[in-house]
Amino acid sequence: MQSDKRGGRVVMSTRHFPSLDQLDIQLMGELESDARQTYTDIAAKLGVSRPTIADRVRRLRDGRVISIVCWADPAALGFEFIATLAIYVQSGRIIDVAHRLAACASVRHVHLCTGRFNIVAWAWLRKSEDLEDLLLNELDSIPGVLHVETMLILRLVKVSPRLLAEAKEPRRPENPAKDLADLNDLDLKLIKELQTNPRQKTHYLARKFGVYKTTITRRIQRLLDEDVIRFRTSIHPFALGYEGTALVGLRCNPIKVREVADAVAVYKQVQYAGICAGRYDITAWVAFRKLSDLQHFINVELGSISGLRETDTMIIYKLVKAEHQLPL
Numbered sequence: 397m398q399s400d401k402r403g404g405r406v407v408m409s410t411r412h413f414p415s416l417d418q419l420d421i422q423l424m425g426e427l428e429s430d431a432r433q434t435y436t437d438i439a440a441k442l443g444v445s446r447p448t449i450a451d452r453v454r455r456l457r458d459g460r461v462i463s464i465v466c467w468a469d470p471a472a473l474g475f476e477f478i479a480t481l482a483i484y485v486q487s488g489r490i491i492d493v494a495h496r497l498a499a500c501a502s503v504r505h506v507h508l509c510t511g512r513f514n515i516v517a518w519a520w521l522r523k524s525e526d527l528e529d530l531l532l533n534e535l536d537s538i539p540g541v542l543h544v545e546t547m548l549i550l551r552l553v554k555v556s557p558r559l560l561a562e563a564k565e566p567r568r569p570e571n572p573a574k575d576l577a578d579l580n581d582l583d584l585k586l587i588k589e590l591q592t593n594p595r596q597k598t599h600y601l602a603r604k605f606g607v608y609k610t611t612i613t614r615r616i617q618r619l620l621d622e623d624v625i626r627f628r629t630s631i632h633p634f635a636l637g638y639e640g641t642a643l644v645g646l647r648c649n650p651i652k653v654r655e656v657a658d659a660v661a662v663y664k665q666v667q668y669a670g671i672c673a674g675r676y677d678i679t680a681w682v683a684f685r686k687l688s689d690l691q692h693f694i695n696v697e698l699g700s701i702s703g704l705r706e707t708d709t710m711i712i713y714k715l716v717k718a719e720h721q722l723p724l
Contacts, residue, residue: 413635414459419444423452424462425560427629431464432595461635465628465720466590467555472579472624473587473722475520477527478549480672480679481535482710483515489540490514496538498717502530506717509643511710513545516643520722547674551654554661554669556628559636559683564662579624582607586615587625591721594627633667633683641667641683642690644698645676645708652703653677659701665693676708 419442426438435449442449456462470478481503485493490508494515498506505518521527535544579587582605589601598616602609619625633641648656653671657678661669668681684690694707 413461413632414455416461416635420452420456420461421560423449424456424629424631427453427462427464428558428560428631431627431629459635461632463630463632464594465630466587466594467626467628467720468587468591468722469552469624470520470722472622473584474522475722476523477519477521478552478670479519479521479527479530480547480549480670480674481515481517481519482513482545482547482675483517483535483541484512484543485514486540486542493538493540494716497535500530500534501723502526503717504719504722506715507643507712508714508716509710509712512708513710516710516712545675547672547676547679549670550673551657551671552668553657553671553678554666556626557630557664557667559631559633559638559664561664564664582611583615583619583624586612587619590616590625590627638665638683638685640687640690641681641712643710643712644680644682644694645710646678646680646698646704647706647708648677649703649705650677656701656703660698663693663697681712 422442423438426433426441435446435453439446439449453462457464481497483493483497494506494508497503497515497517500519502519502521503517504520507516508514509516519527519530521530531544531546535541585605586601589596589604598612599609602612605612616625620627646656646660657669657671660666660678660680663682665683666680667683668679670679671677672679682690682693684693690709690711694709698704698707
């Protein structure tokens with residue numbers, strides 16, 4: 397993904413996606429609402445044949461328009477810290493630093509951006525010693541790193557965006573009773589398999605693990621009910637006409653942080669939102685169709701939220717690394 401200017405517009409990607417028709421849009425809407433529903437069920441809803449749906453899904457996946465993923469809660473899998481790293485780099489060293497950072501096993505995402513920082517990255521770490529090693533040893537040894545702002549994610553507010561939803565989408569209620577520590581060996585093996593292929597059938601998984609199909613069905617439902625996993629269909633925003641993405645850092649009235657985070661998360665263009673400890677109280681990844689739309693979202697939509705004090709926007713212009721599957 398690179399930026400260039402066409403007719404006064406900033407275009408953030410040169411990737412070519414397959415053209416989409418109304419059936420594609422309807423199909424993606426169905427997969428957004430339920431990523432594991434069968435092709436037979438989708439075909440019946442849309443009034444076409446099952447092979448048509450299977451061919452369309454294959455085309456959309458091969459064209460990188462959609463990806464179907466099993467998101468797993470890092471805390472449930474033993475990752476105590478999720479850190480956002482905002483990095484300022486010496487001129488001329490940005491690409492080198494980004495690739496060195498991407499080689500770190502604990503770093504799962506690396507993006508190049510404009511604004512206050514040059515690079516934004518996400519890292520998943522199991523214990524405080526891992527965070528210390530990343531900051532004091534791995535990052536400190538990379539030539540060209542001038543400054544690092546570390547923000548720890550205290551709460552993930554939104555991780556399952558729906559670009560084909562209405563202008564605002566209802567907040568998914570949290571399950572206050574979920575137990576993140578009660579995962580056994582079968583649960584972990586099941587999560588690993590579902591991260592590899594989220595649409596695997598329960599009867600196949602039952603044979604693979606030597607258990608009853610009902611056992612697998614109950615385990616998956618329990619993991620869903622406790623918010624340990626979520627099945628989601630991620631649609632590449634550029635395939636729908638969005639021109640770019642931005643990281644927005646928000647500072648809030650301390651007593652309004654959660655309220656502001658929930659208000660931000662309902663917007664469909666917000667791909668992710670999390671409450672942080674560090675420079676920002678909240679960070680949000682936002683897709684935009686035009687720079688003017690991003691400006692309107694920040695100045696008008698966010699500006700109307702009570703308790704929000706300041707915003708800081710960094711436009712993402714290149715993806716260096718994106719790894720969604722957590723190591724188990």
